[in-house]
Amino acid sequence: AQSVTQLDSHVSVSEGTPVLLRCNYSSSYSPSLFWYVQHPNKGLQLLLKYTSAATLVKGINGFEAEFKKSETSFHLTKPSAHMSDAAEYFCVVSDRAGFQKLVFGTGTRLLVSP
Amino acid sequence: ETGVTQTPRHLVMGMTNKKSLKCEQHLGHNAMYWYKQSAKKPLELMFVYNFKEQTENNSVPSRFSPECPNSSHLFLHLHTLQPEDSALYLCASSQDSSGGAGNEQFFGPGTRLTVL
Numbered sequence: 001a002q003s004v005t006q007l008d009s010h011v012s013v014s015e016g017t018p019v020l021l022r023c024n025y026s027s028s029y030s031p032s033l034f035w036y037v038q039h040p041n042k043g044l045q046l047l048l049k050y051t052s053a054a055t056l057v058k059g060i061n062g063f064e065a066e067f068k069k070s071e072t073s074f075h076l077t078k079p080s081a082h083m084s085d086a087a088e089y090f091c092v093v094s095d096r097a098g099f100q101k102l103v104f105g106t107g108t109r110l111l112v113s114p
Numbered sequence: 115e116t117g118v119t120q121t122p123r124h125l126v127m128g129m130t131n132k133k134s135l136k137c138e139q140h141l142g143h144n145a146m147y148w149y150k151q152s153a154k155k156p157l158e159l160m161f162v163y164n165f166k167e168q169t170e171n172n173s174v175p176s177r178f179s180p181e182c183p184n185s186s187h188l189f190l191h192l193h194t195l196q197p198e199d200s201a202l203y204l205c206a207s208s209q210d211s212s213g214g215a216g217n218e219q220f221f222g223p224g225t226r227l228t229v230l
Binding site for chain 1: 118123154155156157159162170204206218219220221222223224
């Protein structure tokens with residue numbers, strides 16, 4: 001069975017400082033890993049995805065994540081936070097080999113202060 | 115209209131009402147999904163349709179009844195719901211339901227359902 005653990009329910013940063021949202025996964029198979037973002041009253045938008053190519057994945061809006069198999073982690077980072085980054089972020093794992101069933105983490109709410 | 119749209123965006127219903135949620139995708143995809151997003155809980159997959167055929171029912175109570183008349187439209191029919199069914203219901207679509215690389219799911223904005 002696959003699972004995802006997002007280690008922080010809330011993360012607060014100041015505008016212009018780095019962002020780190022942590023995610024650990026568990027998967028019996030070679031996983032695909034995703035980060036989605038959800039702004040208030042909006043659907044989920046894909047930020048980036050790992051599907052066995054490069055372990056450092058670059059996404060939209062300056063976000064990136066590194067797949068570390070030895071640590072079973074897929075942390076999301078951004079060098080400099082912007083006010084518009086304030087949202088809920090979800091780490092997601094999927095079994096790449098079979099049916100595309102996404103397993104979501106509980107989410108991390110990112111708060112950005114001026 | 116582009117992407118995945120859902121109507122209504124907000125719905126309040128009593129426990130004896132019958133209502134339906136609608137989802138439409140304009141992406142030419144063949145798989146569609148219903149998810150439930152409750153406060154403090156991870157998104158839960160409810161149903162999957164692939165090429166109009168239901169391929170997954172994640173032990174959803176029968177008071178939720180999905181319908182997929184074609185690859186572009188997905189409905190969720192609701193009847194005799196309970197207050198604990200209040201949640202955000204999200205629809206998504208993808209090229210198909212295989213786990214292949216790059217088969218991204220695109221989400222709609224959701225319907226906020228409140229059951230009184």
